[in-house]
Amino acid sequence: MNRLEVLATGPLTTVQDRGRPGFAAIGVPRAGALDRGAAAQALRLVGAAPSAAVLESLLGGLEVRVRDACWAAVTGAVAAVEVEGRPVPWGRAVRVPAGARLRVGTASHGLRTYLAIGGGVALPPVLGSRATDTLAWVGPPAIAVGDVLPLDAAAGPPGIGDALPPVTAPxxxxxxxxxxxxxxxxxxxxxxxxxxxxxxxxxxxxxxxxxxxxxxxxxxxxxxxxxxxxxxxxxxxxxxxxxxxxxxxxxxxxxxxxxxxxxxxxxxxxxxxxxxxxxx
CATH class of the missing domain: 2.40.100.10 (Cyclophilin-like)
Known part of the structure; x- marks a missing residue:
């Protein structure tokens, strides 16, 4: 199984998927990606399943290193993206070589970036979801420097097309x-x-x-x-x-x-x- 090592997190990085609906009666929020469309775009671009988990980062500043080669995509807030210090496109699937670092710069437009990589972050689900709930802290804790996260294999080939930047004066x-x-x-x-x-x-x-x-x-x-x-x-x-x-x-x-x-x-x-x- 491929893995990624977290080298920097920015102000706050969490694992998010489509959330855990159906548990409000026991006081558990749905959670999940705040910008659901951007998270879904990132997953489509790397060929991951729609239910897979991404990394949601506040203002960018996320940096990771992958063990094995894989596809990655950054959507949501617009930010410079680099692989081993070389600029790569935002909002498009890019190939990350084995052992390479991927860095998401500070967001220039919007607030939250979404990194989909491989087939998605494969932490154990809690109540059917890998999403981090920051109210009750159900699910994984906030991502920290030094974390090593397992990745699923992609469900299909990388997608074609570009993501759209967010509307920020809505x-x-x-x-x-x-x-x-x-x-x-x-x-x-x-x-x-x-x-x-x-x-x-x-x-x-x-x-x-x-x-x-x-x-x-x-x-x-x-x-x-x-x-x-x-x-x-x-x-x-x-x-x-x-x-x-x-x-x-x-x-x-x-x-x-x-x-x-x-x-x-x-x-x-x-x-x-x-x-x-x-x-x-």
């Missing part, structure tokens, strides 16, 4: 939430089109936004189930978009739910970027 289409009676009249209309800046404490749990405060007319609710893309409104009125590692329950009212087609975009906006909401 419009997020919004469906009305379940708690209309907990907000002042016209709040949803006021939210649509308003500019919100991404806060620096955003993470895999939630995209935290700063902008016009959303007026609530009632206190918190009894805790109830939460879904991916739910836009919760805490007491300060600043919305939070729930992402892959979000808690499975919550007591703050939900003003809307981001359309599933747009949730991936939340993975690639940086602190200080502006997002807007539109009616789905």
């Amino acid at each position: 419009i997020l289409r919004l469906h009305p939430g379940p708690h209309a009676g907990r907000f002042a009249d016209g709040v949803l209309d006021g939210l649509l089109g308003a500019a919100y800046r991404v806060a620096s404490d955003s993470d895999r749990i939630g995209l935290r936004l700063h902008g016009p405060a959303i007026a609530r007319t009632a206190a918190e609710l009894p805790s109830e189930g939460m879904v991916l893309g739910a836009v919760q409104v805490p007491p300060d009125g600043q919305p939070v978009v729930f992402l892959a590692d979000h808690p499975t329950t919550g007591g703050y009212p939900v003003v809307g739910v981001v359309d599933p087609r747009d949730v991936d975009r939340c993975a690639q906006v940086r602190p200080g970027d502006v997002v807007r909401f539109a009616r789905a």
Whole structure:
């Protein structure tokens, strides 16, 4: 079995796949790649199975060395990619020779890069998934320098084509939430089109936004189930978009739910970027 050695991780690198749906009732988030489309692109490019695991890296800075020759691809945030110090294309399958180092530079456009290599990272699954959940830390721990990770064999030949760079100043289409009676009249209309800046404490749990405060007319609710893309409104009125590692329950009212087609975009906006909401 091929293996890769981790030489550098950047600010945060985790193993991610399509996540572990179906365990919310026991308090386990779905987790999985935040930018699901970019992760799937990387896997297609190297000929790995759609269910295989990739390395998700915040801002890039990941460096690995492979034991045996294999295919690799970097998608998501745009960054310089090198093999043994030589530039290779971003967003395209590249051949990595046995013993060679692959380095992903700092992201220049977007926030999270995805490295698919070989047939995917082959760590043992937990509850049916290899994804790292950063809320409850179910699954593998965050990747550390010196880790040696097993790789599966590719399921097929490398794919043809180039990945697309992420949309990083997005419009997020919004469906009305379940708690209309907990907000002042016209709040949803006021939210649509308003500019919100991404806060620096955003993470895999939630995209935290700063902008016009959303007026609530009632206190918190009894805790109830939460879904991916739910836009919760805490007491300060600043919305939070729930992402892959979000808690499975919550007591703050939900003003809307981001359309599933747009949730991936939340993975690639940086602190200080502006997002807007539109009616789905």
